Amino acid sequence: METNHLNNFSLLPITQAYKEISSNKSLYFLTQDNKLIKIKSITKIPYSGKIYDVDVANDIILVKREDSKEAYWSGNSNPSGKEEKIPYWIEQCNLTASDNATFWIKVPFLQNNTNTTVYLYYGNPEASSASDANSTFIRVIDGVVGSWHFDEGSGTTAYDTSGNDNDGTINGATWTTGKFGSALNFDGTDDYVDCGNDESLEVFSDDGTKLLTIEVTFRRAQTGVSHGIAGKGTSSGWKLVISSDDRVCFTTILVHDYYFNTKIEDTNWHHLVIVYDSNYDTSLYVDGQFKEKIEYDTVGKSASGETLVIGKEQRDDYHFNGVIDGVRIYNRALTADEISDLYNNYGYTTENYPGKVLVRKYASPEPTIASIGEEQLLTKTDSYGNYSYTFKAPLEAGTYTIKVNLTNPNGIYGENETTFVVDDTPPSVTIDSPKTGAYIPSK
Structure with missing residues (x-):
């Protein structure tokens, strides 16, 4: 029978070793003290990355994953x-x-x-x-220029996470629980959010080359009265209102009022999307469903320099009475599929990925971000292989695991772990002296 071995821990390609063992050849590991350890078997585990379990007397495991470079x-x-x-x-x-x-x-x-x-x-x-x-993610949507989730839960600032930093100043509105996390409650009298007038929010142009999509999640406190949801401009621009007869109305100011026949006649949560396209037509989507389109042949007027407000329309004619849980403004016309995915899931925006909406599932309650512990790379030990490392224990009570992984330069790998318990039970203190009722004379 032929004999082969791995000299000084040099690596024989695992595929070749597997073939040799399968051909009844003997294969050995050669230890540092020149002792041979015979490999009993090599088992190929079904996996696209080609994992092999090498069985030897000391239960050594050798793993190769593709080219070993991709994390x-x-x-x-x-x-x-x-x-x-x-x-x-x-x-x-x-x-x-x-x-x-x-x-x-x-x-x-x-x-x-x-x-x-x-x-x-x-x-x-x-x-x-x-x-x-x-x-x-389920979908990545381009073109968001303003995104206010209202998830801060406290303070007077509603942060814009689109990457454009159009943070809103909260005037009067109070924090409450929304459909997704926190939301803002508007009293219908004088509450609103001022999101500024940055150029990134100017999604209208006089030549009609700029498009607009408005997305909002809301719940009204009452029906039969007018509710101003958002707007930009007084003598030009746009506004989104639910009229006193509960119809949705999108207005290109001093150009055209798009009064839809669709009514929202309850105080439930709703997802409303207005799409203003390159033909100057306006489409309405409610709760992910297309409702109707109103066609028009005149472009809306630019509202450059005008402030974007949420919770009212700019002229203070109508204020919103109820809860708004997120507003997004896009500089393009969203598709029906994009709108459906946004309604049926959750649109996440972050300044770490500007201009994008990442559509994902939403869980209630949402998972919280937790520390997975510190990692220390140990590149040197003493002559006996010992290493002392001190770390700060977690503050929360519970059982924690410490794991140590070791890989030598030739890819031989091993690990071990132990657990420790953090107990945050306060100590019990007993005072033996002085006794209750004792008098202590002053000097």
Whole structure:
């Protein structure tokens, strides 16, 4: 029988080793003290990344994943239990400047009442990133120029997360619970949000080359009265109003009033979208469904320098009475499919990806961002392989895991872990002296 071995831990391609073992050849590991450890078997685990489990006397595991350069997320969430690559997108990763990293992953399958483990393989500086928002989210929508989620929950500023920094100043409106997280409650008298007059919000042009989509999620406190939802301009521009007869009205100021026949006659949550297209026509979508289109042949007038307001229309004629949970302004005409996806899911915007709306599922309650612990790269130990590392324990009570991974320069890998418990129960203090009722003389 032929004999082969790995000299000084040099690596024989695992595919070749697998073929040799399968051909009844003997294969050995040669240790640093020149001892031979015979490999009993090599099992090829079904997986597109070609994982091999090498069985030797000391239970050494040798793993090769494709070219060993690509860092990626993987998990065991599919019904077969096999590990598989999952799409991910890196929103931000600036550990040097802020110690913050935000990763979004798309888990393809979650089974009820079972644990799902997701792994992150990383650490190779030569790895090419597979970060891709388009494969991670349901849809990526372009053209957002203003996005106010109203998720701050406190304070007097409604931040614009479109990347254009058109932060709104809250005047009178109060924080409340919305359909998605926090929202703003408007009293119908004098509450509104001033979003400024930056050029990025000027989505009308006198030559008709600029388009407009307005998206809003709201719930009125009463019907049968006029509600100003948003507007930009007084002698030009646009405004969006629900009239006293509960019809939706979009106005290109001093040009045309688009009164739709569609009525919203209840006080439930609604998702309303107005699309003003290149033909000067205006389409109405309510709760993801196309309702009607009004055709017109004259372009709206630019409102350059005019302020965008939410919760009223600019002339103070109508104020909104109820709760608004998010407004977005686009400089393009959204499609019916895009609007349907926005209604049936959740549109996420972030300054880390300007001008984009990332459509994803929404869970109630939403998962919170949690620290997954610190990692320390140990590049040097003493002559016995020992290393001492001190870390700050988490503040929240619970059981935590410490895991140590070791990989030598030739790719031999091993790991171990232990757990520790953080107990935040306050100590009980007993005073033995002085006794209750005792007198302590003053000096």
